[in-house]
Amino acid sequence: EVQLVESGGGLVQPGGSLRLSCVASGFNFGSTWMIWVRQAPGKGLEWVADIDTDGRQKFYVDSVKGRFTMSRDNAKNSLYLQMNSLRAEDTAVYYCATDLRWLQIDYWGQGAPVTVSS
């Protein structure tokens, strides 16, 4: 059974930082592109970033470029999202997800809520 378990969410002040983690199990993590998607309260889904199997290629939505960094540790079956210079508009539930192919998501984590507020 595929499992994706996120952690690291919480309340942070504007300008602050958070690091989200996602531990994967039940599939070949090292052979799977991974994706972060977020959903602001009462809003739709938004792609944030994705990463290739060995962590060399990373892609980001324009609104987080230069502030967020996605990484992975295949030895630990873990995915990360380092979020710096956080803004109120970054408030959302952040989902870790697997890329079936061509950015089509087949499995989602339960989500990590992030609130940016003073």
Place this chain on the structure above:
Amino acid sequence: QSALTQPASVSGSPGQSITISCTGTSSDVGGYDYVSWYQQHPGKVPKLMIYDVNTRPSGVSDRFSGSKSGNTASLTISGLQAEDEADYYCSSYRNGHTLVFGGGTKLTVL
């Protein structure tokens, strides 16, 4: 404003069929057969219902089907059931390695 355009809401009675449209451009929906549809019940995690325009993952009811014509993709649900009431999102690969979503459609089963 979302990258892909979906109707905000659709409704239907049990047993009926409904179709949700998803309109993009030649840079996304029209240019690639990598359109997916997701179902999200309130407070729950999204679930993949259709990928590659018209392929159902294992375990998804055959009442759900997908299609595409030009820059518009569609999700059809036949034999509507109460448990189909949810939000539905389309997505597409876009030029330059970007994933774009529709704004979501709230399906109400009357």
